[in-house]
Amino acid sequence: MTRLLDELDLPKGLKHLMLSQLQQVAGEIREEIIDTVSKTGGHLASSLGVVELALAIHTVLESPNDKVIWDVGHQAYAHKILTGRLKEFASLRQYGGISGFPRTDESPHDVFDTGHASTSISVALGIAETRDLRDEDFTVLAVIGDGSLTGGMAFEALNHAGQLGTDLIVVLNDNEMSISRNVGGLASYLSRIRTEPHLLKARRELERIVKNIPFIGKDVSESMRKLKGSLKYLVIPSMLFEDLGFTYLGPLDGHNIPLLIRTIQHAKAKGGPVLIHVVTKKGKGYPQAEADPRAFHGVGKFHVPSGKLLASGGSKSLSEIFGEAVVRAASKDPRIIAITAAMPDGTGLNTFMKAYPERFFDVGIAEQHAVTMAGGLASQGFIPVVAIYSTFLQRAYDQIVHDVALQGLHVVFAVDRAGLVGEDGPTHHGNLDIAFLRSIPGMTVMAPMDEDELVSMLDFALGMKGPCAFRYPRSSAMDEKKIKACPPIEYGRGTLLLDGQDVAIIALGSMVYPSLDAAAILRNKGISAAVVNARFAKPVDEPLILKVSSKCKKALVVEEASVIGGLGNAVSDILSRKTQGKVDFAHLGIPDDFVTHGPREILLAECGLSAIGIAEAALRLCKPGGAVSMARGVGQTVASNIEGATETCEAEIP
Ligand SMILES: Cc1ncc(C[n+]2csc(CCOP(=O)(O)OP(=O)(O)O)c2C)c(N)n1
Structure with a gap:
C-alpha cells in the first residue's frame, strides 16, 4: 500500500x-x-x-x-x-x-x-x-x-x-x-x-x-x-x-x-x-x-517483534569492567565516591549506584558541576572518581584546570569513549582529551591497552596523589588476550612488549594490540619491530623511549587521539632534544579534522589506525626519507583490508 x-x-x-x-x-x-x-x-x-x-x-x-x-x-x-x-x-x-x-x-x-x-x-x-x-x-x-x-x-x-x-x-x-x-x-x-x-x-x-x-x-x-x-x-x-x-x-x-x-x-x-x-x-x-525507554534510548540493531537486541558478542564492555572495578575498590576504601553526569548506564557506574547509593552522585547533564563538586569532595579528603565520556569532558575544561589541578586535588577522571566512537560521529568522537589534559600542570594521563590494565590503572590512580586521568575506548573485553601478564603500573613508566632492531613502535592504549599485529606483519616482510606500550601520555617514559628509539633509529608513535598535542608530540619533542636528529620519527593518529560517522573499525582504518595501517606506516618510515607525520585523512581510500582492528560494541550508544 x-x-x-x-x-x-x-x-x-x-x-x-x-x-x-x-x-x-x-x-x-x-x-x-x-x-x-x-x-x-x-x-x-x-x-x-x-x-x-x-x-x-x-x-x-x-x-x-x-x-x-x-x-x-x-x-x-x-x-x-x-x-x-x-x-x-x-x-x-x-x-x-x-x-x-x-x-x-x-x-x-x-x-x-x-x-x-x-x-x-x-x-x-x-x-x-x-x-x-x-x-x-x-x-x-x-x-x-x-x-x-x-x-x-x-x-x-x-x-x-x-x-x-x-x-x-x-x-x-x-x-x-x-x-x-x-x-x-x-x-x-x-x-x-x-x-x-x-x-x-x-x-x-x-x-x-x-x-x-x-x-x-x-x-x-x-x-x-x-x-x-x-x-x-x-x-x-x-x-x-x-x-x-x-x-x-x-x-x-x-x-x-x-x-x-x-x-x-x-x-x-x-x-x-x-x-x-x-x-x-x-x-x-x-x-x-x-x-523500557532507558534501554531503547540509544540502541543497537534489534528484532522488531520481540525488541530483542541483536548484539554482536557477549563480552563485557570496558565501561562495565571499569564500573565493577570501582565497586571493588569502594568496598575497601570508604573515601571513594563515584560521580556521573547523567550517564550511569553508559559509564558502567550503575553497578556502583546500586552498591553504594550514598556515595554515588548523578548530577544531571552537568559535567562542569560534576568536576567542581569532585574538587570540593577531594578538598575534604574524599577520593572522587568522575566518569565522563571524553567528548563531554571538553565542557568541563576550566573546572579541571581551576577547580582541581590548580590545587593539586586528588580527583580521578575515568575518560570513557576516548578516541573514535563510531556511528555517533564528530560531535561524539573523543580525540582531544590527551591534548587538553596533557597541557594541564600536575595532571597524570594514562591509557590502558586492555581490560586488565584498565583495572590496574584505576587502582593506581586511586592510590596516587593529585589529579589523574585514564582514557579508554568504546570497546569490549577481548575474547582471547595475546598478552596475559599485566605488570604493575609504575608512575611514568611504559613497558617493552616486543624487542626489535629496525623500528620502534611506541603505542598508546587501544593501539597497543594493533601495533603487535603490525609487528607480526612486518616480521613477514623481514622487518624487526620493537613494540612499546607507553601506558602514560603524561609523564612520558623518556628513558625507555630513548633507549628503544636510539637502538632502532626509527620511531613510530601510534595513538587513537588527535595528532596535535598527543603522545606523538611529546615523543617528537624528546627525540629532537635528546637524539640530535639521529632517530627518524613518524606519528600516526587521528587527523587534525572532524572525523565523520560510521563503524569504528572503518574510521580507525581510514586514519591508518589498524594493524595494516601501522605496518604500512612503519614500512614507509623504514624507506629512506620516510620520516613524516602521517595522519591520514578520513575519506581517503584504504587499499588494505581492515585487519586487526579492535572490535566494536554495538549494544549501547551515548
Ligand atoms: C553535554 C552532554 N552530556 C551528555 C550527553 C549524553 N546525552 C545524550 S541525550 C541525553 C539525555 C537527554 O535527555 P532529554 O534532553 O530529556 O532528551 P530525551 O532523550 O529524554 O528526549 C544525554 C545525557 C550529551 N549529549 N551532551
Whole structure:
C-alpha cells in the first residue's frame, strides 16, 4: 500500500492535510523510524516521543526560513524525514549515509550542528538576535528535553532571553527522562506542574475546545480567537519560567496534534520569549521502548517483534569492567565516591549506584558541576572518581584546570569513549582529551591497552596523589588476550612488549594490540619491530623511549587521539632534544579534522589506525626519507583490508 508519506512534498505538503491525515503520517513516520533503527541502531525512544511535535512544528512553521533547533539532536529523526530525507533515512548513521544528528552540511533545515546537550536556547537566541538586527521576519524555535534543561547553559540562555524579550519559542519536551530517569529539583518541579489540579483542569478545557475544531488548515482565525482566551488559563503566575521573563504555556499533551498546532500558532502570534511545556511519552508507539525507554534510548540493531537486541558478542564492555572495578575498590576504601553526569548506564557506574547509593552522585547533564563538586569532595579528603565520556569532558575544561589541578586535588577522571566512537560521529568522537589534559600542570594521563590494565590503572590512580586521568575506548573485553601478564603500573613508566632492531613502535592504549599485529606483519616482510606500550601520555617514559628509539633509529608513535598535542608530540619533542636528529620519527593518529560517522573499525582504518595501517606506516618510515607525520585523512581510500582492528560494541550508544 502506498503511504501518504511517500506522496507528500515535505515539509510544505503538511499544511494541506486534515487532522486524520496528519495522524496517519505520524503512524507512518513511527514505522519508518522503528524499521530503520532496528537495522542501523540509533536513538529510538527519544525520536519516537516527538513525532507529533515534529509534525506540528513543521505544519505551523515554514522551515528553512523559520529556524528549528533540536537540543542534542538525537531526537530529530522525524524532523529529518519531514524535511526531505525520507529516501536517505535507511542510511541513518551508516558510513557515507545521513547523520544521526542535525548537520548543516546535510540539509538547510538543520540550522545548527548539535550533539552535546543544553545548547539549543543559546543558539536560538543568537539566531533570533541576528533576525532582529537585520530587521528580518521569521520564527525561531528550540526544542529542549527536560534532561537537557538540567545543563547550566540552558538556564544561562533562558535567563538572558527573558531579559532581552526577544521573539523566541522554546518547547520543553518533558518525558521525565534523561537517558535514565531525570534527576534533581527541576525534575520534581516539572512533576509538580504536571500534576497540579488547576492546570489539569485547564488542560482538559483546552483539549475540549481543540477537539471541536474540525479541520487544520487556512481557516484558523475564528478558532484562534476562541483559543486565545482558553490558553490564558495555562499561564501560571509566579512560576520559574514566567519569573525568568518567558510566557509559559502548558503543560500540554505532546501527542495531541491539533493542540500542539494551535499552541505553536498562539506562541508565534504572542511574541516575546514563550515557553511551551509539552508532556510526551518516551518510546511512544513501540511497546518495548515505552516499557523500557532507558534501554531503547540509544540502541543497537534489534528484532522488531520481540525488541530483542541483536548484539554482536557477549563480552563485557570496558565501561562495565571499569564500573565493577570501582565497586571493588569502594568496598575497601570508604573515601571513594563515584560521580556521573547523567550517564550511569553508559559509564558502567550503575553497578556502583546500586552498591553504594550514598556515595554515588548523578548530577544531571552537568559535567562542569560534576568536576567542581569532585574538587570540593577531594578538598575534604574524599577520593572522587568522575566518569565522563571524553567528548563531554571538553565542557568541563576550566573546572579541571581551576577547580582541581590548580590545587593539586586528588580527583580521578575515568575518560570513557576516548578516541573514535563510531556511528555517533564528530560531535561524539573523543580525540582531544590527551591534548587538553596533557597541557594541564600536575595532571597524570594514562591509557590502558586492555581490560586488565584498565583495572590496574584505576587502582593506581586511586592510590596516587593529585589529579589523574585514564582514557579508554568504546570497546569490549577481548575474547582471547595475546598478552596475559599485566605488570604493575609504575608512575611514568611504559613497558617493552616486543624487542626489535629496525623500528620502534611506541603505542598508546587501544593501539597497543594493533601495533603487535603490525609487528607480526612486518616480521613477514623481514622487518624487526620493537613494540612499546607507553601506558602514560603524561609523564612520558623518556628513558625507555630513548633507549628503544636510539637502538632502532626509527620511531613510530601510534595513538587513537588527535595528532596535535598527543603522545606523538611529546615523543617528537624528546627525540629532537635528546637524539640530535639521529632517530627518524613518524606519528600516526587521528587527523587534525572532524572525523565523520560510521563503524569504528572503518574510521580507525581510514586514519591508518589498524594493524595494516601501522605496518604500512612503519614500512614507509623504514624507506629512506620516510620520516613524516602521517595522519591520514578520513575519506581517503584504504587499499588494505581492515585487519586487526579492535572490535566494536554495538549494544549501547551515548
Ligand atoms: C553535554 C552532554 N552530556 C551528555 C550527553 C549524553 N546525552 C545524550 S541525550 C541525553 C539525555 C537527554 O535527555 P532529554 O534532553 O530529556 O532528551 P530525551 O532523550 O529524554 O528526549 C544525554 C545525557 C550529551 N549529549 N551532551
